[in-house]
Amino acid sequence: MANKISLPVIKRLPRYYRYVADLRREGVATVSSSELAEMLGTTASQVRQDFNCFGGFGQQGIGYNVDILSEELTKLLMGGSELSVILIGTGHLGRTMSHFLATEAPGYKLTAFFDKSPAEIGQRLEGLPIRDVENLPAFCKENQVDVAVLCIPEEEAAVLAPTLKHLGVRGFWNFSQYDLTFGEDVAVENVHLGDSLMSLGFRVRRGN
Amino acid sequence: MANKISLPVIKRLPRYYRYVADLRREGVATVSSSELAEMLGTTASQVRQDFNCFGGFGQQGIGYNVDILSEELTKLLMGGSELSVILIGTGHLGRTMSHFLATEAPGYKLTAFFDKSPAEIGQRLEGLPIRDVENLPAFCKENQVDVAVLCIPEEEAAVLAPTLKHLGVRGFWNFSQYDLTFGEDVAVENVHLGDSLMSLGFRVRRGN
Numbered sequence: 001m002a003n004k005i006s007l008p009v010i011k012r013l014p015r016y017y018r019y020v021a022d023l024r025r026e027g028v029a030t031v032s033s034s035e036l037a038e039m040l041g042t043t044a045s046q047v048r049q050d051f052n053c054f055g056g057f058g059q060q061g062i063g064y065n066v067d068i069l070s071e072e073l074t075k076l077l078m079g080g081s082e083l084s085v086i087l088i089g090t091g092h093l094g095r096t097m098s099h100f101l102a103t104e105a106p107g108y109k110l111t112a113f114f115d116k117s118p119a120e121i122g123q124r125l126e127g128l129p130i131r132d133v134e135n136l137p138a139f140c141k142e143n144q145v146d147v148a149v150l151c152i153p154e155e156e157a158a159v160l161a162p163t164l165k166h167l168g169v170r171g172f173w174n175f176s177q178y179d180l181t182f183g184e185d186v187a188v189e190n191v192h193l194g195d196s197l198m199s200l201g202f203r204v205r206r207g208n
Numbered sequence: 209m210a211n212k213i214s215l216p217v218i219k220r221l222p223r224y225y226r227y228v229a230d231l232r233r234e235g236v237a238t239v240s241s242s243e244l245a246e247m248l249g250t251t252a253s254q255v256r257q258d259f260n261c262f263g264g265f266g267q268q269g270i271g272y273n274v275d276i277l278s279e280e281l282t283k284l285l286m287g288g289s290e291l292s293v294i295l296i297g298t299g300h301l302g303r304t305m306s307h308f309l310a311t312e313a314p315g316y317k318l319t320a321f322f323d324k325s326p327a328e329i330g331q332r333l334e335g336l337p338i339r340d341v342e343n344l345p346a347f348c349k350e351n352q353v354d355v356a357v358l359c360i361p362e363e364e365a366a367v368l369a370p371t372l373k374h375l376g377v378r379g380f381w382n383f384s385q386y387d388l389t390f391g392e393d394v395a396v397e398n399v400h401l402g403d404s405l406m407s408l409g410f411r412v413r414r415g416n
Contacts, residue, residue, distance in 0.1 A: 005414070010407045010410055010411060011403075011407055013406065013407060013410060014400070014402065014403035014406040014407055015387070015403065017406065018385060018403075041389065076410060077406045077407075077409065077410055078406070078409065079413075080413055083409055083412055083413070092303075092304045092307050092308075093304050093308070095300075095304075096300045096301050096303075096304040097401075099300050100300075100301070100401060101405075104402060105402075105405055107406075107409050108405070108409065146412055147408065147409075147412060170412050170415070171408050171409070171411065171412035173404070173405060173408055177226060179223070181249065185415065187408055187411035187412050188408075189404045189405070189407065189408045191399070191401070191404055192222070193305075193308060193399070194222065194312060194313075195219075195222035195223065195226075196381070196397045196399055197309075197313055197316070197381060197397070198221065198222040198225065198285045198286070198315075199218045199219055199221060199222055199285075199397065200355065200379050200380075200381055200395055200396075200397045201285065201286065201291055201315050201316065201355075201379070202218055202221060202284060202285055203218060203379065203395035204291055204354055204355060204378050204379035204395050205287075205288055205291070206213070207378070207393065
């Protein structure tokens with residue numbers, strides 16, 4: 001395992017990546033830590049501290065070279081071999097996320113879809129067949145699966161996730177309401193749409 | 209404005225709500241702050257502190273009454289009048305979120321859809337017509353709109369969001385890559401799917 005990077009730093013990386021990509025598109029040559037800090041709503045010292053986790057990205061007196069910074073962030077976030085990803089649950093949300101993974105997810109390679117419904121099994125999505133979820137363990141034994149996307153109800157996620165971990169899956173993009181938690185060797189992104197909408201409603205009602 | 213509740217507390221409320229709803233379904237009568245803390249991966253003192261923001265929910269020596277706690281959390285998160293919500297951008301993601309709002313979002317009432325594509329305008333979604341986004345300002349003047357769901361590209365979100373705020377929208381469920389930030393009088397939930405997937409990939413690659 002490489003040096004451990006704290007989760008808040010990791011969560012900020014995609015925003016750095018997006019802002020720096022915008023600067024590059026606009027033809028900006030250099031950017032200072034204070035300029036980046038302002039874009040992100042943080043402090044220059046925070047930016048430098050974050051970047052120091054990765055060797056500092058070579059800031060000079062004049063700031064960071066935007067091209068180099070952009071390449072380094074791209075390498076960090078999408079570099080290396082593609083991650084093999086499977087998606088389970090091809091309902092409304094699953095289909096949308098399949099499309100997202102097929103079109104807007106550099107660094108990931110969709111390798112299989114699974115569902116339990118006979119009406120779904122055998123259909124094609126993004127050029128791949130939808131397989132019977134019963135065959136999931138066999139598939140994971142025969143193929144490397146790095147990441148699983150869960151678009152299934154929480155009861156099913158609660159049963160399936162430990163099995164998938166046991167089969168070698170090291171990352172979960174979890175859209176079920178189930179709060180997935182594993183040890184440090186498995187990465188989880190819980191996207192709880194219901195929670196997000198509930199807390200938004202609370203704030204709007206209170207003017208908070 | 210009611211007493212200000214901090215954002216981390218607000219973000220935990222939906223999880224309390226879900227766990228307590230599960231307990232109620234299982235027929236559990238009372239629950240202690242330590243039991244809740246264990247479910248949430250936090251401390252009993254944190255739970256009590258959170259609940260104290262809302263008057264404490266009447267804990268006795270024996271713990272919280274699950275029925276009462278569930279009703280109080282429901283009232284907090286979904287009580288009062290329904291929030292009127294519009295959705296802009298009826299592509300893949302927009303359609304999925306429309307379905308989510310129509311079926312899994314108590315406390316919200318879908319009132320209109322907007323898109324800019326002539327192929328979309330005039331079609332129906334969840335029983336409502338898709339309107340021309342050109343008519344958005346007129347619609348917001350004639351109808352109360354509490355929350356806007358943005359399923360549009362970031363350039364469009366950057367232009368539209370300030371207009372919507374000006375028209376009285378007080379909450380944004382933002383799926384565009386654009387980082388919406390407003391003052392305290394507007395609530396924003398940025399759901400950055402791309403960021404989520406990028407940081408997940410980073411962690412899986414590093415074993416972090």
